[in-house]
Amino acid sequence: MAGNKKFLKTVVYLILAVVIIGIIYTRFAAPKKAAAPNKDTVRGSKGNKPLLVDAFIVHTSSLNEVIDASGTLQSNEEVQIQPEITGKVTGLFFKEGTQVAKGALLVKIYDEDLKAQLAKLELQQQLAKTTLERQENLLKINGISRQDVDVTRNQVSAYAADMQYTRTQLQKTELRAPFNGRLGLRNISLGAIVNNTTIITTLQQIDPLKVDFTVPEKYRNAVKQGDAVNFKVAGDANSYKGQIYAIDPKIDLATRTIKLRAIVPNPGQLLPGAFANVQIALRNMPDALMIPSQAVIPGTRDKKVIIADQGKAKFVVVETGLRDADNVQITSGLSKGDTVVTSGMLQLKPGMVLKYNKIN
Numbered sequence: 001m002a003g004n005k006k007f008l009k010t011v012v013y014l015i016l017a018v019v020i021i022g023i024i025y026t027r028f029a030a031p032k033k034a035a036a037p038n039k040d041t042v043r044g045s046k047g048n049k050p051l052l053v054d055a056f057i058v059h060t061s062s063l064n065e066v067i068d069a070s071g072t073l074q075s076n077e078e079v080q081i082q083p084e085i086t087g088k089v090t091g092l093f094f095k096e097g098t099q100v101a102k103g104a105l106l107v108k109i110y111d112e113d114l115k116a117q118l119a120k121l122e123l124q125q126q127l128a129k130t131t132l133e134r135q136e137n138l139l140k141i142n143g144i145s146r147q148d149v150d151v152t153r154n155q156v157s158a159y160a161a162d163m164q165y166t167r168t169q170l171q172k173t174e175l176r177a178p179f180n181g182r183l184g185l186r187n188i189s190l191g192a193i194v195n196n197t198t199i200i201t202t203l204q205q206i207d208p209l210k211v212d213f214t215v216p217e218k219y220r221n222a223v224k225q226g227d228a229v230n231f232k233v234a235g236d237a238n239s240y241k242g243q244i245y246a247i248d249p250k251i252d253l254a255t256r257t258i259k260l261r262a263i264v265p266n267p268g269q270l271l272p273g274a275f276a277n278v279q280i281a282l283r284n285m286p287d288a289l290m291i292p293s294q295a296v297i298p299g300t301r302d303k304k305v306i307i308a309d310q311g312k313a314k315f316v317v318v319e320t321g322l323r324d325a326d327n328v329q330i331t332s333g334l335s336k337g338d339t340v341v342t343s344g345m346l347q348l349k350p351g352m353v354l355k356y357n358k359i360n
Contacts, residue, residue, distance in 0.1 A: 050355035054343040055308065056292055057359065058334050063288035064281055065322055067223070071213030071231065071276040076263070077179050077205035078272070083109060084172045086195040089188060096186050096201070100177045107175040107200055114173065118166040125159035132156055181205040207266040211242055213278045214257035222282050223247070229262045231276040240264060244280075289334055290327040295342045296320065305330075306348055308339040313348045 091108030094100060132152045138144040184202035188194060211231060215223060227244045242264035251258055262278075264270070297304045302317045318333030334340070339359070341348065348354075 050353040051344055052355050052357045053341050054358045055356050056340045056342050058289055058336055058338045058340055060287040060336055061290050063285045065283045067215050067219055067280040069213040069215050069278040071211045071278045073272050073274045073276055074210040074212055075204040075206055075272040076208050076210055079203050081175055081200045083194050084196055089190055089192050092190055094183055099182050102177055102179050104177045105174055109173040111170055111173040114166055114170050121159055121163045128156040128159055179205055209264045209266045209270055211262050211264055211276050214259050217251050217256050217258055220258055229278055229280050231278040233274045233276055289330045291330055291340050292342050293328045295340045297345055306341040306345055308354050311354055313352045313354055315350055
């Protein structure tokens with residue numbers, strides 16, 4: 001009995017201790033927890049705090065649709081001066097880097113052997129002509145057969161053909177300028193033995209010049225012969241003009257581009273081989289909507305901009321068109337007078353309040 005009473009007293013004391021601890025916890029710990037701020041409330045208050053941003057008022061402006069291309073300047077005409085025959089150079093009649101006229105003698109190759117052969121053929125032909133004249137007189141009195149006369153006549157014609165061939169070979173000993181142009185550097189000296197693979201010098205016609213460039217195939221119907229082009233070259237602040245005169249009828253399979261060629265007057269500063277930044281003006285759009293390029297947020301499927309809708313951020317899907325150095329054309333999604341956010345886009349969420357730092 002005494003053991004049971006002690007056990008009951010112990011249970012009662014434990015129950016009273018639990019009750020007292022519960023009362024103390026309820027009165028002191030619970031109110032502090034209730035006073036702690038709600039996380040959703042904190043997020044909500046931050047979301048309603050205005051974000052300082054820069055903005056741009058959409059307006060219309062004039063825009064020229066321009067194709068930018070890379071090109072290379074080429075000589076209008078260019079040829080390598082090479083002999084057709086093998087021989088020793090006996091005369092050089094040009095100065096490197098100078099302008100020469102069409103037909104000017106540039107190089108002379110040894111020709112004394114050909115001259116001697118021509119003189120021999122002339123004597124042989126003269127003798128054959130004399131023989132033919134005598135045989136024709138004998139034929140009139142039946143003193144010789146007609147066959148002998150025909151053989152001699154053919155021999156006279158053969159000598160004439162050999163003489164013409166020799167004169168042609170003599171012409172090949174003289175290298176003349178095929179057109180007006182400027183000579184390049186000389187690669188041989190007087191007395192050199194040359195053949196048909198020897199490049200003695202080059203001749204280039206550099207006024208006018210040609211500029212070759214390529215454009216994407218989507219412009220195949222936008223450019224045509226007669227269109228004007230503008231271009232600049234490295235190290236020259238001047239802008240030069242030309243005109244398209246030839247279009248390659250085939251699209252390059254590797255690059256999907258079309259090759260074009262323009263003719264360009266050369267005032268003297270341009271040189272063949274120079275790199276050219278070419279521009280072709282296609283059309284003028286007087287009412288294009290242009291916004292700063294940094295305002296456009298690229299996505300995997302579409303592009304977006306953030307506009308101010310009653311002072312709050314709103315994301316709008318747009319379509320872009322042409323670009324220049326700083327701006328991009330908007331073809332759909334915006335209207336004249338819209339306010340576009342140009343800074344702080346990564347921090348903005350739909351519905352956030354906007355505060356403007358600068359408006360352009």
